[in-house]
Amino acid sequence: MNYFAWQIRPAAPDAEQALAAAGYGVLLRRVLAARGCADAEAARRLLEPEQGLSDPFLLKDMDRAVARIRQAIEAEEPIVIYGDYDVDGICATAILYECLSSQGAHVRCKLPTRGGGYGLTRAALENLAAKGFSLVVTVDNGISAVEEAACARKLGLDLIVTDHHLPGAALPEAVAVVDPRRSDDASPFKSLCGAGVAFKLCAALEGCAPEELLEMYGELAALGTVADVMPLVGENRILVREGLALLQETMRPGLQALLESGGYAGKPVTADTVSYGLAPRLNAAGRMDNAAVALKLLLCGDEDQAAGIAARLAEINTERQQAEQEVFAAACRLLEQDPARLRDRVLIVAGEDWHPGVIGIVAARLMERYNRPAIAISLHEGEGRGSGRAPDPFDLHGALAACAGHLVRFGGHAAAAGLEIEEEQLPAFRQAVNAWAAEHAPRPKPAALPLDAAVTLEELTLEQVQQLQQLAPFGRENPTPVLLVQDAVIDGVWAMGAEGRHTRVRLRQGRQTLFASLFGVPPQKFAYPVGTPVEAALEVSVFSGRSGPMVSAHLKAIRPAGLGNLPSEQAAWFEALCAGAALDPLRAAALLPRREDTVALYKRIRGGQVFSGDLQPVFAAQGAENAGRTLASLTALQELGLIEEQDGRWLPVQVAQKRDLASAPVLQRLARQAAAQPAEKGENEDGKPESDA
Known part of the structure; x- marks a missing residue:
């Protein structure tokens, strides 16, 4: 797992006092101060932006696009809207289809x-x-379709491109190319999604201010914006805030059915509702089946028909979840059964007939789990189709471009990319991309957990938490506030959810208590028994229950009280070692365990006290300054076959013969590096792979 360095955001001096004088509550003013608001005027600008939605004709080529579409409508030319299979593309298609249809156009959709x-x-x-x-x-889509645009012209097709992705060196030759990220575009807001650009096109076609169309298309624009993880600032903040309010009381049968199918009808609709509830269902259609199913739902005007389509999407989403989990588990097994793979800077996994619709999600989960770039590839009859994800600041597109000779094709950007590859090229590609990474990419820093403010449980009142909602909608560049509660004690632990897959925890601080939910970790894998002093990072919100509104808390992270960030730093060193780096001798020595360290850890394992998903209680027990040694000891015991993971815990394995602890490969590498001996074959002093030439 990632061992986060907990970091409280710094606030400007005297900012909290100035905001308190302006009447802001204790939670809201601390979060505002942490996010750069030094006074009441700065807070007002953040919470209530004066700027509205900009004139759509400020977008380059918008006038040309409008003129050609109006010409087609008047001449009764058939028009086709060419969308994409993700939620943003589906919503953009639905927005433009409804707009053109309302103006009498002969229009069809193609996904x-x-x-x-x-x-x-x-x-x-x-x-x-x-x-x-x-x-x-x-x-x-379309901004990179230079060759396809030339083909369209030869076929006698007029082409209008509306997109939001970054253009390449050349733009497609088309009647109009509307993209806020064009270098010659003068529009003030550059972070619209595809649905946002389509919304602006509709406003231009209608000849009205964009705000006048929010009631018609605001829900769809908000769906696309949140699902495509666009920054929730500026114009996107307006689109999403207004769109979510409309979605709460939607009159669209398709969206009503989608909310009911997910169990969200009658509940507050937030950006999280879209991200974790609605978007996955709509996306599942394009991943597992045909995106046209999702488009049909958005455009559906009949309640009974919409309910049937929503039910089908729920089934497809369940299939997607099962396929995703199967592929993710298989990918993790491949990595953990071959320790050499875990030393790679870029993880590459491939499997026969992995479902191509889930490999992007699997790559993202691998990146999150191992804190480095990851590429998942589905193989079929010697051909592979892959998807990759990378954390900042790694340039995944640059890495693939440098290795293009091993690929059939590739595309994407720094954080996400897709590729096609012949299976026989996989070994050479793995070597090449990791060589490039060693040369050009810095190693990932320890994973950080930004905290907005330290609070007490007594301060988490309903009134104070309600005030925090003024910061919503939350998302990229405006994250949900994370609050630090120190000096708390675990006061109760219960299973939560239909199958007990989640945990409900009661925190106590003096006489105050608060329930918090931890998702994805069942109680038997929760490493903190009742009575444990802890620090908790919480996301808080208001839950409307049967007895009325109450404070709800999500346990974002937890660790033993007083542990500090030293384990995070040492875990990063150890990860670098596992990824092939040659460490500074002093760091290697700090990671090299003494025999008594490993013996103490093994005793804890025999007692069932070591949870595989969270070693922080062990770090606290064996000393935070020894966290790196604990990780090395655990790896050594695993390499020697002395322990195995069972139901979330490390447990001893009975072996016939005694094992020499010093023979563990990880300990031998650490011993060599601590003694500053020459690096082993395959690595140099900077941790960069050496050429075999």
């Missing part, structure tokens, strides 16, 4: 499938031309 490839394709354009379409309008 690609994952099997057919992302974005415009030559085959799709040829098919559209053969069916008599004369105008193609893309939404949420």
Whole structure:
């Protein structure tokens, strides 16, 4: 797991006092101060932005796009909207379809499938031309379709591109290219999603201010913005805030059915509702089946039909969850059964017939689990299709570009990318991409957990927590506040959820108590028994229960009281060692366990006190300054086959013969590096792989 360095955001001097004088409550003023608001005026600008939605005609080529679409409507030309299979693309397609239909256009929608490839394709354009379409309008794609745009022109198709992705060196030749990220675009807000750009196009076609269309399309624009993880600042804050309010009371049968299917009907609708409830269901259609199912739901006007489609999406999402878990488990097994893979800076895993619709999610989960770039590849008959994710500041697109000779094709950006590869190229590709990473990419820093403020349980009143909601909607660049509670004690632990897969904890601080939920960790894997002094990082909100509104808390992270951040630093050193680095001799010596360290750890393992998902209680018991030695001891015991993981705990394994602890590979590497001996084959003094040449 990641051992976070807990970091309280610094606040400007006297900021909290100034905000208190302006009447802000204790929680809100601390969070505002932590987020750079030094006075009441700065707080007002953050909470109530004066700027509205900008004029759509400030977007480059918007006038040309509007003129050509109006011409097509007047001439009764058939128009096709070419979207994408993710939530943003589906919502953008729905927005523009409804707008054009309301103006009397002859319009159809086309969504690609994952099997057919992302974005415009030559085959799709040829098919559209053969069916008599004369105008193609893309939404949420097309900015990189330079060759496809040339093909469209040869076929006699006029092309209008609307997109929000970063353009390449050349723009596609089209009637209009509307993208706020064009270098020559003068619009003031650059972080619209595809649905946001489509929304602006509709406002331009209607000849009205964008605000006037929020009631018509605000829900869909908000869905696309949140699902595509766009920054929730500026114009996106307006779109999402207004859109979520509309979604709460939606009159759209499709969205009503989606809310009811997920169990969200009648409950407050937040950005989290979209991220974790609605978007996965809509996305599942494109991942597992056909995105047209999700589009049909959004456009559906019949309640009974919408309920049936929503039920089908729920089934598809369950299939997606099962496939995702199977592939993720298989990927983790591949890595953990081959320790050499875990020394790679870029993790690459491949499996026969892994479902291609879930490999992107699996790559993201691997990145989160191992705190480094990860690429998951589905193989079929010697051909592989992969998806990768990378944390800042790693440039995944740059890494793939440097290794393009091993790939059939690739695309994407620094944080996420897709690729196609021949299976026989996998070993060479793994070596090449890790060599590039060693040369160009810094090692990941210890994972950080930003904290907005330290609070007491007594301060977490309903009134104070309600005031925090003024900061919503929460998301990228405006995260949910995380509050630090120190000097608390575990006062109770219970199973939560239908199958007991989650944990409910009661925290006590003096006479005050608070219930908090920990998702994804059942009680038998929770490493903190009743009575344990802890520090807790909490996300708080207001829950409307049967007895009225009450404070609800999510346990974002937990650790033993007083542990500090030293284990996070040493865990980062140990991770670097496992990834092939040659450590400074002093650091290697700090990680090299003494025999008594390993013996003490083994005794704890025999007592069932070592939880595989959270070693922090062991760090506290054996000394925070010895956290690196604890990790090395645990790895050594695992390498020698003396322990194994069972139901969330490390337990001893009965062996026939005595094992020499010093023979463990990890201890031998640490001993060499602590003695400053030459690095072993495959690594140099900077931890960079050496060439075999």
